[in-house]
Amino acid sequence: MAEDVLKSGNLPENPERATLEGRNKFMGFWFFLGGETVLFASLFGTYLALRNSTVDGPTGQEIFGLGLVFLMTVILLTSSLTSVYAMYHMKNNDFKKMQLWLGITVLLGFAFLGLEIYEFVHYVNDYGFGFTTSAFSTAFYSLVGFHGAHVAFGLVWIISLMIRNHKRGLNLYNAPKFYIASLYWHFIDVVWVFIFTVVYLMGKVG
């Protein structure tokens, strides 16, 4: 007798790629990530070109605090690992544990976002470093803020998936959705690796 793979607990080895729809999502999403790479590259290129155009405003060297950035980096990196854990439980067909680890990922994402908002508020209030202060400040807020917006979007995405599917359990219909959301979350971390290196560390070195 054929199993009802859509509903049964017997998911195939790679549930995210077991259906045509899943494979299309998987492929399409990697295509999108290639495009996102170029999008962020244009923001990075702009930042690199304008990072010394500070006019009378503060320079990166004066305002960046490496302690806070290190904390944010560790939080985002850990959230990447917890979403890997979530996908591990998805492949073992353990829906509850997957939801738990996705929940931890979301909490870490909120912590990261909170620290970033604190950082921006601190720059604006204590250093007068606003969006229109200098070409450098505009490039900085565009690049880092765009990444922050990606984090916020990723949080909304994962939370929606968790709520929408909490009664359904794991099946071949929603496994690709969870998998792709976790790919997106990793990509956010990929971009952050370059942000902390190019913006903060290189900004501090001068």
Add this chain to the structure above:
Amino acid sequence: MADNTNSAQTQKKQFYKKKHREQMKHQVITFAMMIAFTMLAFGLVMAEVDAMFTIPIILVLAAVQVLFQLYYFMHMAEEGHEWPAAMIYSGVFAAVLTILALTIIVWW
């Protein structure tokens, strides 16, 4: 007959579980390396080592971290990822050109 298929199923499941555990081990090692690389990069900058030395090193550390993330966290090391690799590397190619173009017009 039914017993046979059942035990084959259980065996298959156990095989996959073991495989997943091994993948998980790689991913935890990846995570530890990424934390170590991050600390090294921050450490170099905080110790105020010469900029001509620090900048290339931290850029290489970032590139290696990203490869770890792509191949282990995003599973590009697993089979069936030829097209994802093609897409992301095309993106990287265009990204490098973009950054070169934007920086060169300023430094010229």
